Amino acid sequence: MKKTAFIAIVGRPNVGKSTLLNSILGEKVAIVSKKPQTTRNRITGVHTVEDKQFVFLDTPGLHKPRTKLGDYMVKAATSTLGGVDAAILVVEAREEVGDIERSLINRFKSDKLPAILVINKVDAVNSVNIAKTIDAYSKEHEFDAVVPLSAKNGKGVDILLSECEKYLYDGEWLFPSDIVTDQPERLVAAEIIREKLLRVLDEEIPHGTAVVIEEWTEKRDVVSIRAEIYCERPTHKGIIIGKGGATIKKIGTYAREDIEKMLDTRVFLDLYVRVKENWRDSDFNIANLGYKKDDIE
Ligand SMILES: Nc1nc2c(ncn2[C@@H]2O[C@H](COP(=O)(O)OP(=O)(O)OP(=O)(O)O)[C@@H](O)[C@H]2O)c(=O)[nH]1
Ligand SMILES: [Mg+2]
Known part of the structure; x- marks a missing residue:
């Protein structure tokens, strides 16, 4: 049983x-x-x-x-x-x-x-x-x-x-025995990028970011991913990108390494930074950036 x-x-x-x-x-x-x-x-x-x-x-x-x-x-x-x-x-x-x-x-x-x-x-x-x-x-x-x-x-x-x-x-199992999470790989990839934002950036800036995967294409042995990083202010965008793109490059490298490990394949990761002022205080925006009320009820 x-x-x-x-x-x-x-x-x-x-x-x-x-x-x-x-x-x-x-x-x-x-x-x-x-x-x-x-x-x-x-x-x-x-x-x-x-x-x-x-x-x-x-x-x-x-x-x-x-x-x-x-x-x-x-x-x-x-x-x-x-x-x-x-x-x-x-x-x-x-x-x-x-x-x-x-x-x-x-x-x-x-x-x-x-x-x-x-x-x-x-x-x-x-x-x-x-x-x-x-x-x-x-x-x-x-x-x-x-x-x-x-x-x-x-x-x-x-x-x-x-x-x-x-x-x-x-009782019956809800999941097959070989599954460890029900999160889709895309979502885990977005979370990995957010983890690197938290690691590389200081204080409040990463708390005001959200990551959305916009494109995910699998071709032979490569997965190409385009992700958008949303932040709350133009000044934050500048900091996330960094001098000559150095900071975003570092975030991208760390994230790509982890996503490659998860997928066990080569990954091209393209990151874009966009501003959505005060998105954390808008029901509409938080839902669109992945935090839907229906998911938690
Ligand atoms: N020394 C030590 N540090 C730990 C241990 N477990 C977690 N940490 C550290 O504590 C910090 C927070 O860990 P998380 O697992 O993100 O904590 P959390 O409770 O999930 O945090 P939230 O998601 O913000 O609620 C990280 O820096 C971890 O490395 C532990 O057993 N020993
Ligand atoms: Mg936690």
Whole structure:
């Protein structure tokens, strides 16, 4: 008999939710960056072993939104909790429970949603901080399990997976056993470009960018891709392009390397930069740039 479970991965921005999803899958399906608010959509990761299929849903980090895109991101995260069998709350060892975490815990309580607490980045903190964090959280909520781990180096991820087994129930699988994500390759390619924008550019500029794949042609052993990068101001466009095109060239090279790895073929990548003033505050524009409300409801 096949077994399955749907499990949401939630938490504040930058705690390592997407890194954890990739680590569970052993493949990169979600982009990661040092900057908060990297993930903008719910991302499905499927992990199938023997008769068990876990469907993990990575979500945007919860925060106080300042734009319509931010509203969309928060809704993508909170609406995910409505359709799952359990949740993984990812935190760092901060020794106290923050407002964002408390609001998630309240949601677990009101929905009677089983939850596991993951204390991530244990490679970067001492065990006293971890113990104090566990103590603080255990006063707030009775989690099914508390798992300190490092999503980055993979230590402890197997323990988390075995804890997740208790949420499995007999039922048909939603995905074939060899699939790791339901995201189309085009979308992953656009996300890879956005990841490089986050890596190469400073502060607010990458947060105001969106990437749309305009053309995708496969010919023999080469895939030609034309992508448009939208930004919010003409000055941002200048910065993204850089002196003599140096910055956009660097972004293109990094992105092409990763897309080639994903597709296992040669890639020509053409990047264009366009300005759409304040697109993050327009429902029409955010929907057109890939953030449709229907996708998260
Ligand atoms: N030292 C250390 N760093 C980690 C670990 N896991 C993630 N990180 C780093 O934390 C940063 C944020 O990681 P993400 O996976 O993008 O975090 P996220 O929670 O998905 O962030 P949002 O999508 O913005 O909500 C990146 O620089 C990661 O490399 C870990 O186990 N140890
Ligand atoms: Mg993320």
